[in-house]
Amino acid sequence: MPNQLVQLEPFCESADTRRSAQSMVAEAPAVADQSKHCADTGNVASVAVAMSGGVDSSTVAAMLNSSGQQIIGLTMQLWNQRRLPQLPGAEPTQHRCCSIDDVYDARRVAEHLRIPFYVVNFEREFENNVVRPFVDDYLEGRTPIPCTLCNNHVKFDQLLLTARQIGAERIATGHYARVRRNCESGRYELLRAVDESKDQSYFLFGLTQEQLARTDFPLGELSKGEVRDIARRLQVPVAEKPESQEICFVPAGNYVRFIEGYLHEQGRTLPEEPGDIVTTAGEVLGQHYGLHRYTVGQRKGLGISEGRPMYVVALDRAKNRLVVGEDRELRSTACEVREVNWIPYPVPDGEVRAKVRIRNRHEPADAEITTVGPTDARIVFDEPQRAVTPGQAAVFYSGERVLGGGWIR
Amino acid sequence: MHIYLDYNATTPVDREVLEAMLPYFAENFGNASSIHSCGQRGRSAVDEARVSVAALIGARPAEIVFTSGGTEADNLALLGSLAASNQSRKHIITTAIEHHAVLNAAQALEQQGVDVTYISVGSDGVVDPQDIRRALRPETILISVMHANNELGTIQPIEKIGRIAAEAGVYFHCDAVQSAGKLPLNVDSLGVNLLSISAHKIYGPKGVGALYVRTGTSIEPQFHGGHHERDRRPGTENVPGVVGFGKAAELAEMNRDSDAAGIEILRDRLEQTLTIALPAVRVNGSSSRRVANTANLAFAGAGGEALVIALDLQGISCSTGAACSSGAVEPSHVLLAMGLSPDEARSSLRFSLGRGTTSDEIDRAIAIIPPTVERLRALSPRASNTVHAR
Numbered sequence: 001m002p003n004q005l006v007q008l009e010p011f012c013e014s015a016d017t018r019r020s021a022q023s024m025v026a027e028a029p030a031v032a033d034q035s036k037h038c039a040d041t042g043n044v045a046s047v048a049v050a051m052s053g054g055v056d057s058s059t060v061a062a063m064l065n066s067s068g069q070q071i072i073g074l075t076m077q078l079w080n081q082r083r084l085p086q087l088p089g090a091e092p093t094q095h096r097c098c099s100i101d102d103v104y105d106a107r108r109v110a111e112h113l114r115i116p117f118y119v120v121n122f123e124r125e126f127e128n129n130v131v132r133p134f135v136d137d138y139l140e141g142r143t144p145i146p147c148t149l150c151n152n153h154v155k156f157d158q159l160l161l162t163a164r165q166i167g168a169e170r171i172a173t174g175h176y177a178r179v180r181r182n183c184e185s186g187r188y189e190l191l192r193a194v195d196e197s198k199d200q201s202y203f204l205f206g207l208t209q210e211q212l213a214r215t216d217f218p219l220g221e222l223s224k225g226e227v228r229d230i231a232r233r234l235q236v237p238v239a240e241k242p243e244s245q246e247i248c249f250v251p252a253g254n255y256v257r258f259i260e261g262y263l264h265e266q267g268r269t270l271p272e273e274p275g276d277i278v279t280t281a282g283e284v285l286g287q288h289y290g291l292h293r294y295t296v297g298q299r300k301g302l303g304i305s306e307g308r309p310m311y312v313v314a315l316d317r318a319k320n321r322l323v324v325g326e327d328r329e330l331r332s333t334a335c336e337v338r339e340v341n342w343i344p345y346p347v348p349d350g351e352v353r354a355k356v357r358i359r360n361r362h363e364p365a366d367a368e369i370t371t372v373g374p375t376d377a378r379i380v381f382d383e384p385q386r387a388v389t390p391g392q393a394a395v396f397y398s399g400e401r402v403l404g405g406g407w408i409r
Numbered sequence: 410m411h412i413y414l415d416y417n418a419t420t421p422v423d424r425e426v427l428e429a430m431l432p433y434f435a436e437n438f439g440n441a442s443s444i445h446s447c448g449q450r451g452r453s454a455v456d457e458a459r460v461s462v463a464a465l466i467g468a469r470p471a472e473i474v475f476t477s478g479g480t481e482a483d484n485l486a487l488l489g490s491l492a493a494s495n496q497s498r499k500h501i502i503t504t505a506i507e508h509h510a511v512l513n514a515a516q517a518l519e520q521q522g523v524d525v526t527y528i529s530v531g532s533d534g535v536v537d538p539q540d541i542r543r544a545l546r547p548e549t550i551l552i553s554v555m556h557a558n559n560e561l562g563t564i565q566p567i568e569k570i571g572r573i574a575a576e577a578g579v580y581f582h583c584d585a586v587q588s589a590g591k592l593p594l595n596v597d598s599l600g601v602n603l604l605s606i607s608a609h610k611i612y613g614p615k616g617v618g619a620l621y622v623r624t625g626t627s628i629e630p631q632f633h634g635g636h637h638e639r640d641r642r643p644g645t646e647n648v649p650g651v652v653g654f655g656k657a658a659e660l661a662e663m664n665r666d667s668d669a670a671g672i673e674i675l676r677d678r679l680e681q682t683l684t685i686a687l688p689a690v691r692v693n694g695s696s697s698r699r700v701a702n703t704a705n706l707a708f709a710g711a712g713g714e715a716l717v718i719a720l721d722l723q724g725i726s727c728s729t730g731a732a733c734s735s736g737a738v739e740p741s742h743v744l745l746a747m748g749l750s751p752d753e754a755r756s757s758l759r760f761s762l763g764r765g766t767t768s769d770e771i772d773r774a775i776a777i778i779p780p781t782v783e784r785l786r787a788l789s790p791r792a793s794n795t796v797h798a799r
Contacts (some may be wrong), residue, residue, distance in 0.1 A: 072722070118718045165715040165785045167722060 046070035047170045047216065048163030050155060051117070053105035055241050056174030059227050060218050062234040064172060065113045072168055073110040073117035075103055076159055078126040078150075079249040084261040087251045108237045118166075122158050129153035131249060135259050138292040141315030142391025145203065145360075146247055152206040160214060170214045177201040178220035178400075179212050182344065188212035189344050190402040195223040202360050205395045205405030206341050256293050275320035277304055280313060280329050288322040291315045297330060297387030311387075331384035337394045337406030340377045344403060347371055354396040354403050356381070358388055364397050377406055412770045414727045416610075416763030417559050417587060417703060422653065423612040423764075429656040430614065433649035441646040442637065451648045458655025462619055465658040466585070466604060467595035474620045474638045475651050479586040479607035482620035483510035483553075485642065486582040486603040489628030490551050491518055498548040500524040504536050504565075505746035507555050510605075511584055512742075515553070524548075534563040534694030534747050542573045551580045556588035556599075560743045560759055561694035562703025564592065571600020580626060586610055586618075590661035591669060591700040602626040608650065612764065613657030617650035664764070672762045673701035675771045679760060680704045686779040693744060693757055707749070707757045711785040716758055719781050725774055727760045 049061040051073045064071050081100070103119055110117030130149045137144035160171045176193035177200050188209055193199040198219075207215065219227055231239035250258045263270050270290065277286040286304040288294065294302075298312040302324065311330050314323040335358075342348065348371060355364035356379055366382040379394055388408060395405035413421075422430075433454060439447035441455050459470040476482045491499055503515050505527045515525045526544040530536050541552060552574050554565050567583055574581035582603035585594055590611035596604055603626060607618040622628055622641065634643025684690045689709040708716065713729035720727060729741070744754035760774075 116722060118721075120714060120718070161788060162712070162715050162718075165712070165788045166719040167784075 045169040046072055046167060047172050048072045048074050048159075048166070048168035050159055050171060050173045051075050051106040051109065052174070053102035053109070053238065053241075054174065054244065055231055055236070055238050056176075056219060056227060058106070058109040058174075058236045058238050059231040059234070060172050060174045061109060061113055061115065062236045063218055063230060064216075065115055066234060071113075071115050071172075072163070072166065073106065073113075073115050074159060074163065075106040075117070075119045076126075076154065077103070077119050077121045077123060078154070079131070080123055084251075084258070084265060087254070087257050087261050105238050105241070112235070112237050120159070120162055122154055125154050125158045126150065126249075131262070135262055137391045138255070138259055141291050141317040143295045143389045144391045145393055146249075147203045148206060148393055151203055156207055156211040156215065160211065164214075170216055172216040172218055174219055175200045175204060175217050176219050176224075177204050177217045179215055179217055181213075185344065187344055191220070191400045192397070192402070193217075193219070194221045198224050201397075201402050202357055202393065202395050202405075205343070205393060205402055206339075207343075208341070209343075212343070259292055273320060275322065277302065277322045277324055280323060280325045285310075285324065291317060291320065291322060294322055296389040315390075327386070330386050332381075332388045333384045334378065334380045335388045335394065336372070336376060336378050336409045338376050338409055340371070340375055340404055340406035342404040344401060347374060352396070352403065354398050357395045357397065358385060358408065359392050367396075369396060375406075410724070412725045412774055413765070414725060414760040414762060414770075414774065416766075417562075417759065417761035418728055419609050419615065420612045420763055421765065422609075422614055423657060423660055425660060426613055426653045426656045430649040430653040433652050437648075439648075441648055442635070451646065454648055454652050455646050458651045458658075461655035461658045461662075462606070463621075465589065465594060465662050466606065466621055467597060468604075468621050469624070471639070472596075472621050472624060474622055474641045475646065475654070476618045476620055476642055477616055477647070478609070478618040479508070479584070479605050480510040480618075482586075482605035482607070482618045483508065483582075483584055484514045485620050485628060485631055486605060487511065487514040487518060487551065487553060488631050489641075490580050490582070490603065490626070491523060492629035492631075493627040494550050496548060496550065498524070500526070500546050500549045501551040501553065502526045502528060502541055502544045502549060503553040504528045504530060504555070506530050506534065506536070506558055506561075506743045507553065508559055508584055508586070511553055511555070529746050532748050533698070534558060534561040534743070535698055536565050536570075538566050538569040538573055541570050545573075545577050545579065549577065549579050551582060553582040553584070555584040555586075556594075557585075557591060557700045557703075558694070558743060559587045560703075560741055561705045561747075562587070562699035562761070563694045564588070564698050564700065567599045567601070574602075575600055588700065590657075590665060591702060593665070596621055596623065603628070608654035608657055611657045611661040614650050614653040617647050617654045619654070668764050669701040672764075672766065675766055675768060676702055676704050676760075676762050679762075679771050679774060680706065682775045683778060686775070687782055690782075693749070694747065702762045704760045705744075705757060706760070707753050708782050708786075709753070709756055710789050711756050711782050712789065713755050713758050716756075716782065716785055719785065720778065723777050723781065725777060727758050729755075729758055 047064060047069055049057065049064060049071050051057045051061055061071060061073055107117055130146050133149055134144045134146045163171050176195060176198040178191035178193065180189050180191055182189050190201055190204055190207060190212060192201045228239060246253045260270055274287045274289055276284045277288050278284050294312050294315060296312050299309060302310065304310060308326060310324045311327060312322060313325040313329050316323055352369045354367060354369055356367040357364040365385050368380050370378045372378055390408050392408050393405050394408050396403040437450045439451040441448060441451035459473050463470040463473050476485060501515065501523060503511055503525065519525050528536055528540045528544060536554060552570060554567065554570050556567055557564050571581055580602045581600060583599060583601045584605045586605055586607045587610065588594060589606040602623045604621040609615040628641060630641050630643060632643050637643050637646060680692060683706060691707045693705040693707055717727060717729050740751050740754040744757055
């Protein structure tokens, strides 16, 4: 069964979605053509748009609105910027997620579109499901992906629930990815964005069928340039706003300072005890200053001089040791993943061949995936992969489809 | 038509108030401190308003200090009276259910080294005067207790606390922003030295309020400027605002009893119908010791924030906890102080009625609210906050 599933299945309509997207750019702002999907057509119930104040989600709101869709704008208040004020770059007015400026921008867009708009408070949910696991992951020697945790447990969980509670049946976001219903299997499938350079499917691998069934990604068939063009044509007030790349709650990208500040605020002690930096053979090369400061694959800032490039190969939490090695020692042929989510089908019984992406901008590598129990899997790469990092996600692709993914142990 | 059930947040400006204000924008625009006749017209309008506002609370006009609103009045009361004391050790007593204008001013005082005792309340949302008495210390300078709570409508035993303060020789401030226009107010029978009121809660304009300062009670101004308001609050008088406040105070005094009688019938109908139509709905706070217009209800299993939004989308304005800067809500400190769990606090809504509320509006609200609550409850798989295992 699994092998045949790797093949692309036929869809009810093989409309050239790329062309339809382009025609929209050239002609009218009529978007959200639900008819190219085989399900949930003709539903005129309102859609909640997750509005961050950025150009992507603002454009989604403008597109759906101009197509006549009933929409409600929702902005999530996720983190109180007044917390941890001692962190550098923590001024609450800076252009970061949940800054007052971003909420203001989202509200401005909603006013421009004359749509109902609300700020909903998920600070508690965000802290419990994203911030605390983020900090704990680092302390346990993993390198986390907070965006995926937020997608799985806040945006497509709590926010979708709130959307349904206030009368919207679906949620639309500014992610670059696509959702399609496969008529033969009856399942919802997650596809890469048409614009490879903007594709965010890596961060969405954890979405369940229930979540995908109620999700719209109107930008999935557009390029960033096209989105900007639409934003300008629809006179979206934030059309020229620069993009943010940072982790939204970490000021100035300084996650070490954030972790230290957060632990201090929580009255928790930082396990900052120094330990040995050792080679894979066990030879001591120097001292590290707390494992949370390092990540697998890191080369700079190790404070050792070996005459040859040395990289972090592993974080040995049990022995509080930072293991370093040469580039070849950074390569692994296999890894294990947990909490695997399969998208186009339930847990497969045998092996699945797929292209596996082990970090966001990683070029997917050919691999064989074997399920281990109901939630875990083992991945064996055809070629050794560099810096397979615990805490990151391994996401399985077959062509444009996301087959699933899990968290690297 | 929209059904506005948030009169404790603010009220519409009464037609008569608006008409009284209008001549003081472009025609009689003079600065009330100017010598010339143009300024004198402003001065006499402010003086006239001062008489009306004083009459609302049984004070003398000279005891009224106009401010930019209730928040400034509260700040001036707390910060101003503490600054006027030359004691080396300073202590104040307030309650855990005060408006943030008082609570955050008290916290600012704590930063300056002032000791603050925050008295909690019973499950009825009413403070026990004996708790206040027990908190008194030799160095206590001020007691600050609100009259009607803004979230619950519960009425605090101000007269009793006033007697305790008088016996102890301690200043007593009362935030009466939510009781003005709803309850008879007399500064002598309340036994207060300082009392805050605000125009926009009594069908007057936003941006104007007043602090009553009893003759002989000393406060330090908190702004630096001219000699306005008898050296207690500098700044050019907001003549149109003050005129509106005066007219609103007049109307409040005139309409208070008739307003309250009609509003109470509507509030009780709303509250009783909802508690009968829906299971697991509870009235927060004492239902006997409260002002006539406020109903605070806990809808177990329904998130208050989503409920406010869902109702707004159907044309009903009501509210949950105190709004924060970005417009999102945090659980009410008042409900937490009463002993509600965070989940109970988050499932609570405040409906506050006013002079414009009609029987028809209450009928429509009664038709809309129960199915909305049912839908939310059906979609709430778990009432408590969930942490996903990783």
